[in-house]
Amino acid sequence: MPGQMLAAMFYAPGDVRLEERPIPEPGPGELVLQIAAATTCGTDVKTYVRGHPLLFKHPPAGFGHEAAGIVAAVGPGVQGWKEGDAVVAANSAPCDRCFYCRRGRYSLCEDLLLLNGAYAEYLLVPARIVQRNLYRLPQGLSFTAAALTEPLACALHGVEESEIQPGDTVLIIGAGPLGLLLAAAARLRGARVLVSGHGEQRLALARHFGAEQVFETGSLSSEEQCALLRAATPEGRGADVVIEAVGTPETWELAASLVRRGGLVNFFGGCASGTHISLETRPLHYDELTLKGVFHHTPTYFARALELIASRQIPVEALITARFPLTEAVTALHLLLQKQGVKYALIPPAFARDLPRRADPGE
Numbered sequence: 001m002p003g004q005m006l007a008a009m010f011y012a013p014g015d016v017r018l019e020e021r022p023i024p025e026p027g028p029g030e031l032v033l034q035i036a037a038a039t040t041c042g043t044d045v046k047t048y049v050r051g052h053p054l055l056f057k058h059p060p061a062g063f064g065h066e067a068a069g070i071v072a073a074v075g076p077g078v079q080g081w082k083e084g085d086a087v088v089a090a091n092s093a094p095c096d097r098c099f100y101c102r103r104g105r106y107s108l109c110e111d112l113l114l115l116n117g118a119y120a121e122y123l124l125v126p127a128r129i130v131q132r133n134l135y136r137l138p139q140g141l142s143f144t145a146a147a148l149t150e151p152l153a154c155a156l157h158g159v160e161e162s163e164i165q166p167g168d169t170v171l172i173i174g175a176g177p178l179g180l181l182l183a184a185a186a187r188l189r190g191a192r193v194l195v196s197g198h199g200e201q202r203l204a205l206a207r208h209f210g211a212e213q214v215f216e217t218g219s220l221s222s223e224e225q226c227a228l229l230r231a232a233t234p235e236g237r238g239a240d241v242v243i244e245a246v247g248t249p250e251t252w253e254l255a256a257s258l259v260r261r262g263g264l265v266n267f268f269g270g271c272a273s274g275t276h277i278s279l280e281t282r283p284l285h286y287d288e289l290t291l292k293g294v295f296h297h298t299p300t301y302f303a304r305a306l307e308l309i310a311s312r313q314i315p316v317e318a319l320i321t322a323r324f325p326l327t328e329a330v331t332a333l334h335l336l337l338q339k340q341g342v343k344y345a346l347i348p349p350a351f352a353r354d355l356p357r358r359a360d361p362g363e
Contacts, residue, residue, distance in 0.1 A: 007120035026075030029127025034072040036143035038118040062117025065091035068146035090133035106298040138310040148316040152305035153297035155181035166190030174245035175202035184209040261287040
């Protein structure tokens with residue numbers, strides 16, 4: 001497939017450039033995906049600001065990791081896939097051989113293959129992902145909805161590891177895209193869901209995704225948040241499960257103060273490298289708290305997420321604030337940095353003919 005394509009390339013924090021790059025050619029076991037829709041992610045925004053130790057060891061490198069599209073070319077030895085197939089590719093695949101994979105802990109794989117480069121017209125999908133974590137789109141499913149399989153898979157992993165039982169009160173700290181998907185996934189488990197966060201649009205979406213109560217906490221101190229949120233739990237004793245979905249040391253510490261005795265705290269939001277938290281030891285011991293972190297997803301959760309999206313059980317496209325041409329990828333990142341919108345879909349030129357003109361911010 002000779003020719004050039006448009007791609008967003010990460011050079012350094014704050015430096016993502018739209019460039020012409022050669023269209024990749026598939027090697028043995030690989031295929032090339034013509035991207036029809038890519039979606040922004042909070043990880044992309046954090047990475048844009050501060051880089052990422054795992055994703056960008058050797059910049060410049062492709063940017064973005066949530067995408068769906070059409071198979072444009074297949075390499076030697078590829079079976080079960082052909083040009084024209086509508087697919088969604090996960091952004092990772094475990095090795096299936098290491099210590100953790102042998103124990104079913106695929107998100108901890110010692111050789112986890114990570115795929116970036118979704119903000120482009122074409123994406124080379126490695127052989128391991130083709131074999132392990134590539135999925136055909138069900139009839140009638142939009143490319144934008146399919147691109148949201150990855151974040152939903154992460155949310156399903158987070159909820160499964162939180163040991164939620166029907167009737168539990170689950171408090172989710174953070175009303176960003178993952179907080180909203182966590183709310184939807186917890187509601188499917190039969191939980192009573194509370195969501196705290198900031199912004200009228202996001203809190204309204206939290207209700208749409210199943211939250212029974214929402215709390216605007218953007219202007220409150222940690223002490224004020226603790227008092228407000230504890231009061232909303234049964235008899236004020238704290239939530240059965242607290243899921244932190246912001247990713248700051250302050251909200252991690254807040255989460256630990258909002259769980260009931262014998263409850264579970266899920267530190268789902270990733271903090272910046274090198275940060276620390278301080279927790280009082282007495283309640284950890286005498287209240288028998290469970291504290292855990294949950295990272296990423298696995299092929300099982302990815303497949304389940306696609307099923308939930310295709311069956312319309314979780315209305316993921318409600319997360320999309322607007323659809324932009326791929327050329328406005330950096331604009332979308334800046335809007336998210338300014339807390340404008342929830343997620344944006346980036347549409348390459350071949351699929352962008354019907355996009356409405358985006359109004360200039362000054363209009």
